[in-house]
Amino acid sequence: MGKPTRVTNSIRALRFAHGEMTQQELAERIGVTRQTVIAIEQGRYSPTLETAFLIARVFAVPLEEVFQYPEEHA
Amino acid sequence: MSNLERRAWIYAVVAVVVPVAYAVALLVRAPAGGIAASHYAGPMVAAVVGAIVLNIVAGIVAGMWGPGRAEPRDERDRAIDRLGEYVAFYVFSIAAVVPLVLAMREAPYFWIANSLYLGFSLAALVSSVVKIVAYRRGF
Numbered sequence: 001m002g003k004p005t006r007v008t009n010s011i012r013a014l015r016f017a018h019g020e021m022t023q024q025e026l027a028e029r030i031g032v033t034r035q036t037v038i039a040i041e042q043g044r045y046s047p048t049l050e051t052a053f054l055i056a057r058v059f060a061v062p063l064e065e066v067f068q069y070p071e072e073h074a
Numbered sequence: 075m076s077n078l079e080r081r082a083w084i085y086a087v088v089a090v091v092v093p094v095a096y097a098v099a100l101l102v103r104a105p106a107g108g109i110a111a112s113h114y115a116g117p118m119v120a121a122v123v124g125a126i127v128l129n130i131v132a133g134i135v136a137g138m139w140g141p142g143r144a145e146p147r148d149e150r151d152r153a154i155d156r157l158g159e160y161v162a163f164y165v166f167s168i169a170a171v172v173p174l175v176l177a178m179r180e181a182p183y184f185w186i187a188n189s190l191y192l193g194f195s196l197a198a199l200v201s202s203v204v205k206i207v208a209y210r211r212g213f
Contacts, residue, residue, distance in 0.1 A: 032148040032150065033145045033151070035076045039212060044212025044213075045153075045213070
């Protein structure tokens with residue numbers, strides 16, 4: 001079974017670039033459980049738009065730097 | 075494993091164990107006139123109440139130990155819960171056709187009540203399995 005979403009993300013890299021922030025710390029700052037942060041990082045869950053914006057705000061970057069969606073090829 | 079995933083596992087186990095125990099109890103005590111003549115109401119009520127109590131007690135016990143025990147329900151938990159209940163609704167809607175047809179054909183109450191109970195049990199099991207798969211594989 002493939003991943004349930006085509007959305008990819010750079011959360012893991014961003015966490016390490018921000019003082020090796022732990023998944024638990026990120027979870028607490030955006031108001032979700034650590035399991036949810038793990039699921040988002042692994043592409044097993046697409047967060048709500050609100051949570052996506054909260055993650056981007058934690059890392060002080062635009063949303064597109066956190067989440068990416070593959071280009072459609074005609 | 076989150077607390078809510080553990081609860082989904084508990085629901086799945088209870089949704090299998092209790093109906094099987096109920097069926098065995100009915101078969102063991104079946105009268106000579108056939109199983110449809112058996113006194114099923116008492117055991118069925120005991121099975122339904124027992125399953126509710128088991129779920130509550132096991133859920134409380136599971137919530138007292140292990141990682142994630144103190145974590146509140148978040149958006150992913152709510153989304154997974156909705157998905158499970160949504161699928162369970164369709165399972166029960168389809169399963170409910172059986173007791174409906176049995177009632178129209180004026181079948182014995184035993185078969186109508188037990189096909190309803192089977193539908194409830196199936197819906198509970200499928201709901202739990204959907205939630206577990208969603209937690210494990212994503213959705």
